[in-house]
């Protein structure tokens with residue numbers, strides 16, 4: 001036989017939570033109409049960075065692809081030539097793809113990258129109705145050209161030899177080439 005408490009109080013007591021919540025501040029976010037900024041180190045879409053003269057930092061080494069636990073990265077390297085230079089080293093990433101249907105945004109690939117070519121931005125809107133559109137190609141991932149940068153291929157503009165180039169031992173040129181460390185995206 002249920003007690004009086006069980007018969008009359010317990011069914012009503014459950015509504016106490018509902019009643020209290022009615023007077024609390026609403027926490028519903030109005031996404032996508034209002035977008036809240038992410039934490040600064042949030043791992044979002046990747047970015048392939050450039051040197052300050054516009055050359056690509058990626059050397060096509062595939063370390064990011066090997067580090068990826070989801071097999072989401074595909075890289076094909078190729079050699080730079082005297083006439084066609086895309087990165088300051090011997091090699092560059094001719095093909096670079098990230099499959100966002102597989103990527104779990106864990107960040108292991110950016111840890112593996114030896115040149116800091118690969119970083120992650122705060123961009124998180126990675127949904128699409130077409131599966132093929134979620135395989136991002138190199139042109140989708142490359143950092144935009146900032147003022148003073150030149151679209152590769154072109155010769156190394158930041159020093160006469162590799163040492164000068166990589167150490168940043170160069171001055172702002174008359175044309176206004178930048179002197180900082182190039183463009184690097186968000187979290188790391």
Ligand code: SF4
Pocket residue numbers: 067068069070071072073098102103104105106107108109110
């Ligand atoms: S963030 Fe993780 S899952 Fe995504 S490409 Fe990099 S290593 Fe692979």
Ligand code: SF4
Pocket residue numbers: 057058059060061062063064065075093112113114115116117118
């Ligand atoms: S992004 Fe970095 S790790 Fe990946 S291929 Fe390019 S240089 Fe190598």
